[in-house]
Amino acid sequence: MTFKCKMCGGDIEPIKGTNTGKCLYCKSTMTLPNSDNEKIINLYNRANELRQSNEFDKAQGLYESILNLDNTQLEAQWGILLCKYGVEYVDDPKTNKKIPTCHKANKESILTTQEYKHIIKNAYGKTLELYEKEAKEINRIQKEILEISEKESPYDIFICYKETDEKNGGRTKDSVIAQEIYNELTKLNYKVFFSRITLEDKIGSEYEPYIYSALKTSKVMLVIGTSQKNMNSVWVKNEWSRYLDIMKKEKNKTLIPCFYGMTAADLPDEFILLQGQDLNKIGAIQDLIRGITKIIKKTPRNEEISDELLNKFKEMLKQEEELKRKEQEEEERGVEVKIYKEKCPKSYSIITFLLSAIVATFYIILISNSVFVSNNQILYIKLLSSWLVIIFGTTSILYFVAYILGFSSRKKRRISKYLYIINLFIFLLFSVFIYKEYNLTFNSSILGIYIFTIILILMNSKWQLKAETILIKKQYAEEIKQLQKEEKKNFEENPHTKTPIIAYILALVLSITLIFTVLMKPKVIGVQNTNENQILVTIDYINVRKNPDSSSQKQGYIFSESYYNVLDIVSCKNIDNCPDKDGLWYKIEYIPNKIGYVYSGNKSQNGEYTYTKYIPKRK
Numbered sequence: 260m261t262f263k264c265k266m267c268g269g270d271i272e273p274i275k276g277t278n279t280g281k282c283l284y285c286k287s288t289m290t291l292p293n294s295d296n297e298k299i300i301n302l303y304n305r306a307n308e309l310r311q312s313n314e315f316d317k318a319q320g321l322y323e324s325i326l327n328l329d330n331t332q333l334e335a336q337w338g339i340l341l342c343k344y345g346v347e348y349v350d351d352p353k354t355n356k357k358i359p360t361c362h363k364a365n366k367e368s369i370l371t372t373q374e375y376k377h378i379i380k381n382a383y384g385k386t387l388e389l390y391e392k393e394a395k396e397i398n399r400i401q402k403e404i405l406e407i408s409e410k411e412s413p414y415d416i417f418i419c420y421k422e423t424d425e426k427n428g429g430r431t432k433d434s435v436i437a438q439e440i441y442n443e444l445t446k447l448n449y450k451v452f453f454s455r456i457t458l459e460d461k462i463g464s465e466y467e468p469y470i471y472s473a474l475k476t477s478k479v480m481l482v483i484g485t486s487q488k489n490m491n492s493v494w495v496k497n498e499w500s501r502y503l504d505i506m507k508k509e510k511n512k513t514l515i516p517c518f519y520g521m522t523a524a525d526l527p528d529e530f531i532l533l534q535g536q537d538l539n540k541i542g543a544i545q546d547l548i549r550g551i552t553k554i555i556k557k558t559p560r561n562e563e564i565s566d567e568l569l570n571k572f573k574e575m576l577k578q579e580e581e582l583k584r585k586e587q588e589e590e591e592r593g594v595e596v597k598i599y600k601e602k603c604p605k606s607y608s609i610i611t612f613l614l615s616a617i618v619a620t621f622y623i624i625l626i627s628n629s630v631f632v633s634n635n636q637i638l639y640i641k642l643l644s645s646w647l648v649i650i651f652g653t654t655s656i657l658y659f660v661a662y663i664l665g666f667s668s669r670k671k672r673r674i675s676k677y678l679y680i681i682n683l684f685i686f687l688l689f690s691v692f693i694y695k696e697y698n699l700t701f702n703s704s705i706l707g708i709y710i711f712t713i714i715l716i717l718m719n720s721k722w723q724l725k726a727e728t729i730l731i732k733k734q735y736a737e738e739i740k741q742l743q744k745e746e747k748k749n750f751e752e753n754p755h756t757k758t759p760i761i762a763y764i765l766a767l768v769l770s771i772t773l774i775f776t777v778l779m780k781p782k783v784i785g786v787q788n789t790n791e792n793q794i795l796v797t798i799d800y801i802n803v804r805k806n807p808d809s810s811s812q813k814q815g816y817i818f819s820e821s822y823y824n825v826l827d828i829v830s831c832k833n834i835d836n837c838p839d840k841d842g843l844w845y846k847i848e849y850i851p852n853k854i855g856y857v858y859s860g861n862k863s864q865n866g867e868y869t870y871t872k873y874i875p876k877r878k
Contacts, residue, residue, distance in 0.1 A: 266348035364471035407468035413476035607720035807844035
């Protein structure tokens, strides 16, 4: 059984392993029903044929029949969606490909419908990709239709009729009667949708936004027909069936069947409960118009009113609208109110910047040269490098934040003071720890950081008050004015930013601690002392162990050209883990208050050890 293209009606060649196929005529790739049931395929092809002829209601009925036979058919669900949105595939003059156009506008996005959600949930692979791509394009077209329709001014009356005679291509009698009614209604100042005139400057693919707008806004629809065939023709039925759907939701709308050359019994079944108008009767059009005026309750224009008077009236309305618009703009614009903002003096900003720049310079010097002066540069690298990254990273960020807050506002400046104090405290703890534990001394850069940071903490400034005029809505203006008045008064009474008393106390404590630390003499380790038994390190470095055992826990290092006091000597003869039984283990104090064991190295032929040289004290 052959599938027919849902875009052009040509034969489709299925793509193996998928529920998709390619049209041999228009070359479009499309989804196919997942069935080899001959009855379902016949129904599917017939439904597509009807939809291509824009007989969407009939086509939808067939798609629903397919679902009654097999409710898993996603392609039938998709066909129902195409009918609901009146999708027709037309040739794109730019690409020569088939693209969708919509003949039924709908406020509900196709992407949010239950049918589409069901399809997306159950489709997969190339099939899912095609459904999603096509749905997005239909959704885009629908949005454009709704956007255009929203810009159209509302209609009073929609005239529905068949325009073209299919036999000779000329106008139908329906069209002539419809135009006669149109002319009479427009004389009475009604806005009427009459496609022959309303859409005369539009092309077919652009009709839908204007048709949808007229269907949605018209209070009355007149369905003009001279035969059953004309009244049930595709586009005529498309319009009046959509209007009937709108009437179900909006009770203030009326549809009037108007027939000529036929009887009320010949009208479509959907009109059975509606009051029709027989145009065969004399004066029927006048009766029809009188009935419309009662339904719409709109006062027709009095023809006796002169054009000059009418123009003056319109000008008066225009001036009134302009006056209202200006009043509304004035209301939205609001009233002018002065807003006072605290401003940091330029002198304080400049001095703060210079002091911060000096601190930053000291930081750079510390990082580039060395933070501490040590007897052994390797010791500095081994012990301090990881700490330096943490300390300098943390304090640099805190200094930057403190600097920014220092002149952003008076309240925030108080926070900046505390940040400077926290920085000093962190740096002082680190300095004291290194000073005491590793026998290292301060240099001028560290002292500079302390001194200039304390100056930043203790500095005060007299702030300025700057006024800016802004627009405030009337209902808030008085309240804002009162608050700003109090703000100005408080500032004038206290323009200075006082440093919190706790800042003075902490700065004093930190300064005293720093002085005592600098003045203290640490225990000297690593230098020659002839009054003690010592060893001299003769290689780059030696591991310091917790016990006299090469497998014991490593505690640190001692480095070349450094001297260490020997507290005890242990021979390797009584120890299992020794590289050389002639070797020795020296018990030493390798840093202040830290004891450990170092191995002497192997004994050479001249009696010296390979790692150390033993130097006894002078007698």
